[in-house]
Amino acid sequence: MNCQQAIIYISGxxxxxxxxxxxxxxxxxxxxxxxxxxxYQEMLKIKEVTTDMRFTDLPDRFWASYWNGIYNRLExxxxxxxxxxxxxxxxxxxxxxxxxxxxxxxxxxxVLRLGVGAxxxxxxxxxxxxxxxxxxxxxxxxxxxxxx
Amino acid sequence: xxxxxxTTDNTLAAECRTGNAMKFRVLVERYKKPAYFFALGMVGxxxxxxxxxxxxxxxxxxxxxRFDENLSFKSWLFTILSNLCKNALRSASVRKKYIASDKxxxxxxxxxxxxxxxxxxxxxxxxxxxxxxxxxxxxxxxIIILKHFQDMSYQEIAEVLDIPLGSVMSRLHYARQKxxxxxxxxxx
Numbered sequence: 001m002n003c004q005q006a007i008i009y010i011s012g013x014x015x016x017x018x019x020x021x022x023x024x025x026x027x028x029x030x031x032x033x034x035x036x037x038x039x040y041q042e043m044l045k046i047k048e049v050t051t052d053m054r055f056t057d058l059p060d061r062f063w064a065s066y067w068n069g070i071y072n073r074l075e076x077x078x079x080x081x082x083x084x085x086x087x088x089x090x091x092x093x094x095x096x097x098x099x100x101x102x103x104x105x106x107x108x109x110x111v112l113r114l115g116v117g118a119x120x121x122x123x124x125x126x127x128x129x130x131x132x133x134x135x136x137x138x139x140x141x142x143x144x145x146x147x148x
Numbered sequence: 149x150x151x152x153x154x155t156t157d158n159t160l161a162a163e164c165r166t167g168n169a170m171k172f173r174v175l176v177e178r179y180k181k182p183a184y185f186f187a188l189g190m191v192g193x194x195x196x197x198x199x200x201x202x203x204x205x206x207x208x209x210x211x212x213x214r215f216d217e218n219l220s221f222k223s224w225l226f227t228i229l230s231n232l233c234k235n236a237l238r239s240a241s242v243r244k245k246y247i248a249s250d251k252x253x254x255x256x257x258x259x260x261x262x263x264x265x266x267x268x269x270x271x272x273x274x275x276x277x278x279x280x281x282x283x284x285x286x287x288x289x290x291i292i293i294l295k296h297f298q299d300m301s302y303q304e305i306a307e308v309l310d311i312p313l314g315s316v317m318s319r320l321h322y323a324r325q326k327x328x329x330x331x332x333x334x335x336x
Contacts (some may be wrong), residue, residue, distance in 0.1 A: 017301070035226045049277055050327075053274055062178065070202050
């Protein structure tokens with residue numbers, strides 16, 4: 001066994017995850033290698049200081065309302081999904097009606113149709129632009145690496 | 149985790165998939181605390197930890213169709229939660245809260261000594277370890293929390309992180325080395 005393998009086996013020993021054969025190999029190496037032996041002692045200390053560490057429990061009222069929080073989220077998720085489906089259906093219907101009864105209606109003045117069409121395109125373009133900018137800003141925060 | 153518990157988890161998950169959604173509550177009751185404490189260790193503040201752990205259950209419920217029954221439910225849940233925590237840590241607001249909340253973490257560490265002097269030293273040591281843990285990269289922090297605070301076996305960790313069993317030992321070793329270096333740096 002070389003030192004590189006030994007230092008990895010040290011973690012396995014600390015966590016009692018080595019096979020008896022691996023334990024024997026590690027023992028043999030530690031007896032003959034002061035560097036790995038020192039590493040083992042240091043890792044043992046790290047294991048000791050972290051072993052005791054536990055979080056204290058939250059007050060019972062947090063746990064009592066935990067399931068309700070999940071249930072509400074699931075319920076809201078269904079609500080949002082239905083709302084989205086409804087909005088898409090209504091928007092599609094509105095667009096279809098607008099196309100048939102306004103833009104393709106030759107009784108309506110061409111200038112009016114052109115004006116409304118350009119205005120609608122402008123609104124859609126602005127909306128897409130704002131959304132894209134927000135999305136970019138969320139992914140790349142300008143000052144995220146600045147230490148305060 | 150014993151085999152019997154694992155089978156029960158997967159049976160509950162299967163029952164949820166067949167429409168018995170209330171069985172999911174049993175899974176939530178079983179894993180809400182481990183999930184919360186894992187998230188707390190990762191993001192370092194109780195509010196985000198509470199929120200992220202709940203979000204993980206919601207995601208798990210919505211993705212039950214994709215749950216591989218050959219894995220344990222717990223490992224699968226922790227994979228989802230771990231990804232959520234790492235995504236949250238990419239956001240500057242969560243990172244800032246971790247830095248600002250070391251007091252919360254200090255208070256969260258349970259003192260086990262009754263002698264005031266010993267208790268003080270133990271508390272200081274714990275605080276130092278918390279600070280060192282907070283400074284670790286996400287990969288190192290994650291594996292140390294899974295082993296030391298969730299007490300998972302190497303097999304369970306391999307499932308959560310989706311890495312070979314052999315890599316768990318080496319990754320854990322390098323994570324502990326990083327923790328050791330941080331602690332040495334603080335003691336100077």
